[in-house]
Amino acid sequence: MNDQSIALLFEKHKLRQAGLDIALELLELTELIQQHRGYTLAVLGGNNFFESRVVFKSREIDRHLQSIKVKLPVYSHAQADHPSSLREKQIKALTNEWLTISQHWRKDSAFECFLLHSHFINQVLKLIWDVAEVTGHLDVSVQHNQLVLLGLRKIPELIENIAQSRGLGVHIVSTPVRDDRILSRLDYLSQSIVDAHIQIVEELKGLNHDLSGELKNKLLSEQCYDQLLDYTKRLMALPGNQQHNPKTADLLFAQATRIITLQYEIARKTIRSLNYSMEPAMQSWVGFG
Template sequence: MHQGAAYLADIVELEAELCSMNTQPRTMNGQINVSSAPESSGTSILYERYYTVYRRRQDALNLIRQLNRTIKGAQRHRGMSMGLLGGNDMFRNEFQSLHAELERRILLLQSMAQSGGNLLSERDQQNLASAWVTISRDWQEDSVIDNYELHCHLIEQSLSMLASLSRELEQPIQEAIGESSIPANEANNYPSRFKHLEVLHFTSRLLPAVVEQIGRIRALGTYSAAAGYLDAHHDSKLRYVIQCTRVNNEKLRHQIKRLEGILDGDIGLLSQLKSYELKLMFLLNMVETDILHEGAVNADSNRIYNLATDIIDVYLVIVDNGIDLINQWHDADMDQWLVSGIAPT
């Protein structure tokens, strides 16, 4: 009887020991590791701070993408409306579809801005909406120069917002949350600061500015060719924007060479800009020869619009590729931060 009771007591004690052991963290060799459980005290605050900054930057990247598409739509809207006002009715069907699309893009951009904190101020959002309402309301009754200037105003506002959003991405996240940068001996594991800033400047400022200048040439050239004449006011504007495009294209060429040296093919279409530079020079020469001269204008407005659009679209694909690359680096920075063994604070 005593032996049976002792046996049962041993069984109960063993089961209790097994249950206790199963609730303890273990190492690979089965030994209990009491220090392996994650702490949930002050350490989690660091990760919450990191993710807050990470998410804000992700919201900025999403806004940049949508803003680029809105700018592209507004630039096309300007070019087609100028062609229509000049008398080329072949743009009408495509223009009507574009008009509805641009309306939706601006509404989506406002919704994204409202849900993304204060990345775009209320004033910026209101200015953008007001500029679009002014453009879209009875645009057929506007003078050609008013239509042109109103579009340029909306696009200039959008480019300013683009530059503002890009500044959100300049500072490393580690610095934004009060940590020192990753040591220099780990620089090969993530994009260098220099490379990041070069690509950010190229895709959010330099290339969009050149695209806008080409867009203005497209609008003024398309209108003049459709109308069959060029008055003094439009003549001066067209000459000025062509001159600015030539100057900024030189800056663009030097920047492309720099990026080719540091990116190692990360933006695949970058090398194709050389061939599209030849197309751009052809466009500028054609506009100067066929439009900027005394007498009647006999240029083909569709040809001018389509050639300029072909160049712009390739440039904007490169802008998208650059933003995608920055997004990849953004994720890689988070991975590097996690594997670098940041000490909890």
């Protein structure tokens, strides 16, 4: 392998690492918006216990969006004509969408607020996948692709379903008003969360990677699996057993957040492990082939 080929491989590796850095930043933004959605849905249900959290979280999101803008120059290496390239206009669009949410959520119905937040989050999740594509994470190896799919798509999608249920559940226990759209969505989420969790575990079983066993054990641990089952049972009981007080909403939010935090830990560990993946040619050159 000549020097030019080696230099190109290292450039690709550095670009992939830069992509992971921005993906982690975007994942953190997702987590912040999910929390804001839950707080605002509680407030719209008449629960002022969450009011101060909304203000604090809004400021945190503002700062984080600015931080992401600062990191955009790492994409100067990416193909300028790539349709999925992370561009300043994409972040500007997200910033504008966030401004709309943060300034107008009190004027929306709870379900509209839920939809606006969820649309924003879906855009960020798509952007995370775009980052993986444009920085070459789908061009390394089959094993690398499997980890990319888990860490950058499937686990974040599972987390978003849990976070959606958290926001809707907190709203339900905060208001005496019945909204069939919210109840229908919560019923769907309650039934699908555990199934999606099990599917991820099954995929890990077929993954030949040192990390796969550790992740599978975490996902199947009592801390994770049993808590998830208990939480979904509680969700399914909410429509017929509403308790309209701040403490009930706070307890439900905390229960869901413990599960979400563990899932984020697993996603971040999976993403960081991708830093050590190398193309077969580079593995051979450094002596691991």
